[in-house]
Ligand SMILES: *[C@@H]1O[C@H](CO)[C@@H](O)[C@H](O)[C@H]1NC(C)=O
């Protein structure tokens with residue numbers, strides 16, 4: 089008997105420790121992460137041909153779209169030599185950021201949640217969907233300031249949860265994360281925000297808003313990225329022999345027009361029609377229950393950018409410049425927090441592509457919501473989707489600083505020379521300003 093109690097205690101203790109993820113069947117151990125920036129037309133063409141002609145085994149994390157936009161790609165080790173030789177032929181400088189992508193995924197440690205120990209759920213490790221759902225349930229039972237609501241079921245029957253914090257005010261803010269299964273850091277941010285709101289430590293003005301936080305809009309894709317394929321992005325809709333619709337192409341906004349494939353094998357397969365998927369439909373139906381939406385923020389990874397609608401436009405539309413002003417103030421705060429550099433613009437400005445059928449553009453159009461922004465979180469391609477667990481906390485902390493700024497900012501003068509000719513922060517100037525702690529002086533109220 090005593091021995092049994094001892095064993096039970098022992099298991100209780102040991103499950104609290106950090107474990108590396110279970111081996112993932114789809115192994116990226118033979119892939120290395122390379123980055124490069126094409127600056128001449130023939131270099132861009134070479135990179136684009138790699139994808140279309142499929143003569144090398146390449147997985148793009150950031151596609152070659154335009155000159156001077158960086159490209160992030162996984163190259164299979166058996167083809168490194170050929171790739172480097174071709175790159176040299178085109179005078180293209182490439183940099184290897186990760187030798188073994190699978191090894192880098194191992195640093196995305198997952199910590200188990202011990203129900204009786206609330207502080208075993210923290211942000212120096214990633215989490216499984218089972219633990220996240222258990223934690224959300226426990227938190228909503230234990231704390232009176234939040235309510236957990238299921239707004240529908242995924243293709244495979246998992247709940248889609250919203251954690252709400254109602255403060256009896258008019259301003260509703262929606263936080264949408266985990267629409268893409270492989271973007272783990274976005275999900276951690278939503279949980280981090282929930283944790284801070286529970287503790288009333290998010291930011292001083294947080295009670296001026298009703299919060300509706302959807303931490304995992306795509307639970308099946310997220311679960312699959314843990315069990316089977318770390319890079320799985322879409323939901324898990326079966327389509328013949330293939331699986332998955334890109335939920336962020338499935339909204340009824342210029343459906344199927346840009347960065348949307350009609351081939352179910354593709355990562356950006358948009359589905360047969362708008363809202364064909366239970367996950368996007370659940371979100372649509374949930375939003376309809378709210379009278380107004382003033383703030384809608386979607387969280388993605390990776391790329392370090394604040395993106396302003398519309399996804400399918402080159403031109404800056406509507407209240408773009410006001411949003412850009414708030415976004416730039418946020419970027420200055422994010423830099424001040426951890427020296428992380430974010431860019432700002434439309435998706436076309438920041439990534440060089442147009443997209444449509446995405447949630448942010450749809451909400452902006454249909455709800456005429458003013459504050460609609462997408463945060464592309466860390467990093468810039470150093471680790472890419474393999475962002476190590478020891479960066480979760482800092483990433484969440486700077487993202488919250490940015491979010492707070494956008495939600496509470498007044499229009500202010502932001503010196504244009506802080507941002508480069510493009511939309512990216514000017515490194516030298518910013519470092520200089522920060523060193524002098526002078527940003528407050530330069531960002532004067534209008
Ligand atoms: C990416 O960020 C890291 C860390 O902040 C920095 O050292 C590196 O220079 C950045 N890379 C690029 C290409 O900007």
Ligand SMILES: [Zn+2]
Pocket residue numbers: 268271387388389
């Ligand atoms: Zn995404």
